[in-house]
Amino acid sequence: MTAWKIAEPERLVLEEGVTALSVSLVSGRLNVVGADGPARVEVSSISDRPVTVTLEGGVLTIAHEFPKGWPGFLGWLFGSRFKVDVSVVVPMEAAVRLNLASGTIIASSLRNGATVGVTSGRITLLGIDGRVNGKVVSGSIEGLTLGGEVDLETVSGEIVVADSTAGKVSARSISGSVTCDLDNPSAGTEVRLDTVSGEITARVREDSDLRVSLNAISGHVVNAFSELDQHSRNTVTGRLGTGTGGHLAANATSGTISLLRRPVDDEEAVEA
Structure with missing residues (x-):
């Protein structure tokens, strides 16, 4: 095992191959990118508490x-002492698991999925294939x-x-909005959007092939497609096109669901 204890800005280039990445930090900003070449770790700023980097197998x-005797999770309460800005480059096929108590995580260009969790802050996921899991207690994704599967x-x-x-x-989302902008999902695609207290907005191409089911228990559904069946102010079902391109389901306990129409771009129409 190779280990480093980082207490000041530093850059590491790792010649040994990396197949998996696991990050657990208290506070700050974490940027993870999949790319060719050796793995690299750069700590551009760091507060009082050091960061340990290990590479094994x-x-x-x-x-x-964490100091001995501290309940690990409670350390986020003292986040200013743990604040750190870390950038990591790993092979695109590496398995990635990222956790941050308070702050921002940006992950991009990964081919083997990612599991990302933030207690309070923000997650941004860009160009990731495989199984993608993101969870925030208080903040946005x-x-x-x-x-793959999201x-x-x-x-x-x-x-x-x-x-x-x-x-x-x-x-x-338990308390918050969900927005989803779809292209034209292929056969077998399943899209499910849910909120307990908040709004759902879905936008699909006007030439989509989709089965649609929208239900707002205490609220209403705004529907831009006349070919769908509006059973009541809070329920819409039906098919767009042949209905073979996938299934869109949206459910809100308290809030509004809006299904919007996106015009096909002129350039796409010409290419088709």
């Missing part, structure tokens, strides 16, 4: 040290150009998903 671990959840905050090619998308 292809597993790269980056973590804050933004997912762009995601593939599962996003906030307790209090906003979720935005756009340009997804994932075969399965699940986005749910």
Whole structure:
């Protein structure tokens, strides 16, 4: 095992191969990118508490040290002493697990999925394939150009998903909004959007092939497609096109669901 204890800004280049990344930090900003070449770790700023970096058996671990006797999770209360800005480059096929108590995580260009959790702050996921899991207790999640299977959840905050090619998308918020901008999902695609107290907005292409089911228990549904069946002010079902391109389901306990129409771009129409 190789280990480093970082207490000041430093840059590491790791010649040993990295197959997995595990990060557990208290406070700050974490940026993880998948790329060719050797793995690299750069700590651009750091407060009082050092960060430990270890590499063993292809597993790269980056973590804050806690004084003995401290309940680990409670350390986030003293976040200013633990604040750190870390950037990590790993192979695109590396398995990634990231956790931050308070702050921002940005993860991009990964091919083997990612599991990302923030207690209070923000998650941004860009160009990730495989199984993607993101959870924020208080804050927001933004997912762009995601593939594979996507599962996003906030307790209090906003979720935005756009340009997804994932075969399965699940986005749910207890108290907050969910926004999803879809292209034309392929056959078998499942998209499920849920909120307990908040609004859901879904935008799909006007030439989409989709089965649609929208239900707002205490609220109403705004529907831009006349070909769908509006059973009541809070329930809409039906098919768009042939209905073979996938399934869009949205459910709100208290709030509004809006299904919006996105025109096909002129350039796409010409190419078709």
